[in-house]
Amino acid sequence: MTVKTMHTQDVKELLEKVAGFDQQGGNDRYKKIIHRLVGDVYRLIEDFDVTPDEFWHAVNYVNRLGQNGEAPLLAPGLGFDHYLDIRMDAEDAERGLTGGTPRTIEGPLYVAGAPISDGYARMDDGSEDAETMIVTGVVRDQNGQPLKEAVVDIWHANTKGGYSYFDTSQSEYNLRRRIRTDENGRYVARSIVPSGYGCPPEGATQAVLNQLGRHGNRPAHIHYFVSKPGYRHLTTQINLAGDKYVYDDFAFATREELVIDAERVEDPSRAEAYGLNGPFTEVVFNVDLVSTDDATLQDRHTRARALEGEAG
Known part of the structure; x- marks a missing residue:
């Protein structure tokens, strides 16, 4: 008409x-x-x-x-989360806050208040027969100097793509930990190799994606919040290289700098260094924070999150 x-x-x-x-x-x-x-x-x-x-x-x-x-x-599936990242990157550039590890989307599955420890944490509860994964790295400033007592908040899915709290079959805070970096800026997390996940096939999000001819899958990935007073809060995540959806993520979270190799290690001496007695997968992710005096940039942005009011 x-x-x-x-x-x-x-x-x-x-x-x-x-x-x-x-x-x-x-x-x-x-x-x-x-x-x-x-x-x-x-x-x-x-x-x-x-x-x-x-x-x-x-x-x-x-x-x-x-x-x-x-x-x-649905929001990340329609690119809204990534678009907000594009805007925040542009705002940072306008402020002169360039460099550092790239941000990327938070996703909807963060739960506040995970247990916190110094230097090292075991993230999994031992209930899954899965490949052991060591995630480690150094948090540094933009000059490459290590940052002591930065808080590295890590969360990821289990081998079935499920997240604790939302997947009630998992124990409380399974695969969720906060780690304060040691005097050398290092953090070490023992966990299990995660799986990617797909939108519920009969769900409302996938219904829209079907009409667009799109899938609703994400690659295996690990989420990070990294913070320290005097530095811009970093929200990011890494994709494990080799996953079929690394460069075809329905949520548009992939950034080239955040695709990280997951190395299968069979050297007993390297296993012993982490207190392990068999092969494992090692993921090394170093984080560079950008300094800022703007207190509003030093905390994660406000949004509704599970148990946010109970964070310790």
């Missing part, structure tokens, strides 16, 4: 009333955003001649998305 209504006075007045422009109360920024958002949706309906059936199908989809709790999963 060729019906066009966006230019009419009726629609203009409707948008202003929807956004509360004719009311004294409320938040001006919120009103402007709603005016823009709703206006863009009206325009989309007009430009694509969206039918009432299609519109109510979309409304019901949003309802389903919320009921399933999948909005934080």
Whole structure:
């Protein structure tokens, strides 16, 4: 059809009333955003001649998305998380905060308050028959000097792609630990080699991806928060090289500098150095933080996270 209504006075007045422009109360920024958002949706309906059936199908989809709790999963799948990273990278460049380890998306599965230890932590509870993995590295400043007592907050999936807390079959804080670096800036975590995961095949996120002809898979990866007073907080994750989805991640989190080799080690002397008595996989990931006096950049950004209010 060729019906066009966006230019009419009726629609203009409707948008202003929807956004509360004719009311004294409320938040001006919120009103402007709603005016823009709703206006863009009206325009989309007009430009694509969206039918009432299609519109109510979309409304019901949003309802389903919320009921399933999948909005934080759909967001990275539609590139929103990566787009925010692009903006934050540009803002850092404008401030002169360049260099350091690249950021990439946090994802929706962080749980605050993981146990904290000095230098070393075992992350797994020993319940899975899985390849032992040692994750280690040094946290440094932008001049390459090691940073003592930086906090390295690590979390990852198990061999089935599940995360503790969200996967209730796992023990509390399984595969989640915080480690304070030692006097040489080093951290060591003993864990198990994780698996990647896919969106629930019958879920709301995958339903959208199917319509786009896209898969919903992520490669095997390990999440990091790294922080120290006086330095920009780093949110990042590493992908394990060789996974089939390393460069085809539905969440767009891959950055070349964050693809890390996972080396299978069979040398008994190297195993003994970590207190092991057999072959293991070693992942070495060094982190470079960027100094800043801006206190607002030294903490992770605020968002709803599991148990955030209980973090120690």
